[in-house]
Amino acid sequence: MTDALLQIRNLTKRFQTPSGTVHAVEDVSFDIPRGSITGLVGESGSGKTTLGRTILRLVEPTAGRITFDGTDITRLGAGGMRDMRRRMQIIFQDPVSSLNPRLKVGDLIAEGLRAFGNGTARDRRDRIAALLEEVGLNADHMDRYPHAFSGGQRQRIGIARALALEPDFIVADESVSALDVSIQAQVLNLLLDLRKTRNLTMLFIAHDLSVVNYLCDQVAVMYLGRLMEIGPTDRVRKGSAHPYTRALNSAIPQPDPRAARNRTPLQGDIPSPLAPPSGCVFRTRCPHVAQICAKAVPGPHLMDRNHQSYCKRTEELYGL
Structure with a gap:
């Protein structure tokens, strides 16, 4: 790429x-x-x-x-x-457990900004208001607690928090x-x-x-x-x-x-990741398994420069 x-x-x-x-x-x-x-x-x-x-x-x-x-x-x-x-930031799976219920939305989003010393308190408040608007919420939502929002709104708050540090x-x-x-x-x-x-x-x-x-x-x-x-x-x-x-x-x-x-x-x-199968790890569930599949971990089979399959039988099965 x-x-x-x-x-x-x-x-x-x-x-x-x-x-x-x-x-x-x-x-x-x-x-x-x-x-x-x-x-x-x-x-x-x-x-x-x-x-x-x-x-x-x-x-x-x-x-x-x-x-x-x-x-x-x-x-x-x-x-x-x-x-x-x-x-480099992350948006977590669960918008409920990833938001501290004791903090208001504005404080949740401001955590990263404060940690990196971004601007004054007034600057941060203006920044948070703009972020909330950008993700489809209202600026006055910053003064509410997470429990006041739906699951979709909480995820938008998580997105705003991830965006705070640009x-x-x-x-x-x-x-x-x-x-x-x-x-x-x-x-x-x-x-x-x-x-x-x-x-x-x-x-x-x-x-x-x-x-x-x-x-x-x-x-x-x-x-x-x-x-x-x-x-x-x-x-x-x-x-x-x-x-x-x-x-x-x-x-x-x-x-x-x-x-x-x-x-x-x-x-x-x-299978358990404690004991993955030898060779191709998918072979125990593969409908096309063959003896070769247990012998070695398959390397990439190149269909073109940007498309790869990690299967020793790709060409044989699909003509690719």
Whole structure:
């Protein structure tokens, strides 16, 4: 990818527990182009949230490199990361638990501004009023507490808080999954507007591939800590090259229930990250598994420069 704001190379995160080593993220590499939205999709337990938080160094990586706008942030100390945090923010999944119920909205949004010494109290108040208006709320909402708002409004408050320091990059971690469908659409359209007006770059984490298809420029598909496929949204939607991606695509609800469909249901449950399968981690649930799948972890199969499938049988199965 040209002009990548974020480059992730061989990123790995493992957790040591009394039961053994949790392989949360394993050897993940991809780029996020500047001004784009990259979707990160997969089932619960696939490592999406851990990857997003590791990119921000809210969780320290076990191995690999994260380059943000030319700077290898895995080498930065606490002081260097503090300065970098102005440019990298997160929108959390749960708008209820992520907002301190004892603080008014204005104080919640002002936390980052105060921490970095941005302006006087009057300047901060004016800034907060403008942010609330930008996300579709009213300036006088800053004097209310979080319990006075609906779930969709709370998520808008979380977005305003993430925007307060004028970041270049935002991780949106399942930021619409707790909202009903009509409110989801409003928040997704708000994110699209913010991307355009602010030239924001985003990593949008979700388990719903239909939401990712609507919002994102490129899609990265994860399973049990590893990348399965990555490519432009239209390519991954219309010409997915990995059996797991095809199964996710086939599960998307269709507007016309009478329309013919080729369903690829997934059998069984995702294995434990304490003991991932050898070779391809998806092989225990793959309808096309072969002996070769157990022998080695598949590298990227290139459909073109921007579209990759991590499956040893991509060409054989789909002629790609």
